[in-house]
Amino acid sequence: MTNTNSILLPDLISICPFKAECNPAYERVSDATEAWLNSYGIPYxxxxxxxxxWSGLCFPRCSQVRLREMCDIWTLLFSADEIIDSAHISEDDDRSKQQLYKNMIECLQPADSFKPLTSFAAALHEWWQRILINITPSCRERFLMAYRSASEASLLQVANQKNRRTVPDLETYIKSRRNASFGYVVYLTVEYSLELDSIDECWENDTFKRLVDYANDAASWANDIYSFNVEQSQGDYNLISVLMHADPSLNIQQAIDRAGQMVINCYADLERVRSELISWGTKVDTQVDKFVNGLGAVIIGNAVWSFETPRYFGTERAEVKRTRRITLLTPEAPMQGNLTESISNQKKNSNGNTTENVSSQQTLHQ
Known part of the structure; x- marks a missing residue:
């Protein structure tokens, strides 16, 4: 008899067209980043x-100096995310989270033009002063726009966490996930970390932008698969929940299998679109090739890292890595029951005066 509490994760690593490697400067740099965070009173x-x-695996080819900058920013944001993602929040905690986000959105300002309200914002502000020394003007503007967009999208999610969960339709989820995942921010730090200074015009090219979207989706959806167990136990939703909401006949294993196939399809789409890129000349083409390989490093690096950190699989991560099998955690509220209730409410609403918005975004109450 099949254990319904046991789920087999898809193999997204061996089939990935990119191969994992770690930056040789990782150990030296990680010590410096740990000391830097601790100097701001951030326990890490x-x-x-x-x-x-994560940065060592996702930025394997950059210099030691740039790797230090990557470790600083992403370790800082992961640490802040731990606070944002706390499962149980009071009214005061909710306001504090929103203030933390807003302050961290505002902190990417020139020196002496910003007053940090938290140690996280103070550290991020100092990091930004270092980045301003070497970042190109165009990359700087792209980074600021992507960072603000991702932060505001995440802030909106925090606002929705207090009393309800919303499960959007798949198309809506894909669009919002691209913004809230910080994927574009990651890929702009790829551009910066590899010291690429000639790909500005590429960002205006539709094929190039599609390639970045596929890379973003592949990494984000893989993350949804790996983080699903923790998130469902806290009553949160991600791609797995969205797929089950779209097709109530799916059980959790089937939804995870479908999500895994979506990631694998993204691998193929990324390779296909890469072959369709136009030529911008030898210098630009060389940098584009480095950039695309950098996207691939993030995709495979993130997947490999997910089994090295306790963030998703806790103390069982070595066994999960070996078997790809997880035991579902007990949720605060049964997800399948919430989905069934949501679909039932949708049918009831469809008999009344409703709009398309009712079917595109249903509310799941805790």
């Missing part, structure tokens, strides 16, 4: 969290 131990390892 790399040996426990492995957040700097």
């Amino acid at each position: 131990q790399e040996s426990t969290k492995k957040y700097s390892l």
Whole structure:
């Protein structure tokens, strides 16, 4: 008899067209990042969290100086995200989270033009002063726009966490996930970390933008698969829940299998679109090739890292890595029951005076 509490994760690593590697400067840099965070009163131990390892795996080809900048920003944001993602929040905690987000959105300002209200914002503001020394003007503007967009999208999610969960339709979820995932921010730090200074015009090209979207989707959806168990136990939704909401006949294993196939399809789409890129000349083409390989490093690096950090699989991560099998955590509220209730409410609403918005975004109450 099949254990319905046991789920087999898809193999997204061996089939990935990119191969994992770690930046040789990782260990030296991670110590410096840990000391930097601690100097701001932010408690962090790399040996426990492995957040700097994420940067070591996702930016394997950059210089030691640039890797330090990547470890600083992403370890800081992972640490802040831990606070944002706390499962149980009071009214005061909710306001504090929103204030943290707003302050961190505003902190990317020139020196002496910003007053940090938290240690996270103070650290991020100092990091930005270092980045301003070397970042190109166009990359700077793209980064600021992407960072603000992702932060505001995440802030909106925090606002929705207090009393309800909303499960959007698949198309809506894909669009919102691209913004809230910080994927575009990651890929702009790829551009910066590899010291690319000649791909500005590429960002205006539709094929190039599609390629970045596929890379974003592949990494985001893989993350949804790996983080699903923790998120469903807290009553949150992600791609798995969205797929089950769209097709109530799916059980959790089938939804995870479908999500895994979506990631694998993204691998193929990324390779296909890469072959369709136009030529911008030898210098630009060389940098574009480095950039695309950098996207691939993030995709495979993020997947490999998910089994090295306790963030998703806790102390069982080595066994999960070996077997790809997880045991579902007990949820605060049964997800399948919430989905069934939502669909039932949708049918009831469809008999009344409703709009298309009712079917595109249903409310799941805690």
